[in-house]
Every structure is written in C-alpha cells, then in structure tokens.
Amino acid sequence: xxxxxxxxxxxxxxxxxxxxxxxxxxxxxxxxxxxxxxxxxxxxxxxxxxxxxxxxx
Numbered sequence: 001x002x003x004x005x006x007x008x009x010x011x012x013x014x015x016x017x018x019x020x021x022x023x024x025x026x027x028x029x030x031x032x033x034x035x036x037x038x039x040x041x042x043x044x045x046x047x048x049x050x051x052x053x054x055x056x057x
Contacts, residue, residue, distance in 0.1 A: 003027060023057045030054030
C-alpha cells in the first residue's frame, strides 16, 4: 500500500527522474519474482533474498 502512496506523491510533486522510475520498476520486478518463487518451488531462503532486495528499492 505504501508503494502506491509514494507513487502518487512522486506524481504530484512534478517530473519523475530516471532513478525514481528505475527503483519503482525494480520493486515491481522483485515482487513478481517473489510471487513466482512462492507459487513454484517455495524456497524460503530464495524468497527472503528477493524480498530483501525489493525492500532496498
């Protein structure tokens, strides 16, 4: 939920930089990868690594 609030705040504050856009897409990609891992092999260590990478975005 916080992701969407931050995206709306960035949109309202003016032009979005390439760094902000890359971080947003990085977050989306890690969430997607986390979901794929969870629904297929469900390895906790892999999921934790991907989830942690997403929190850095």
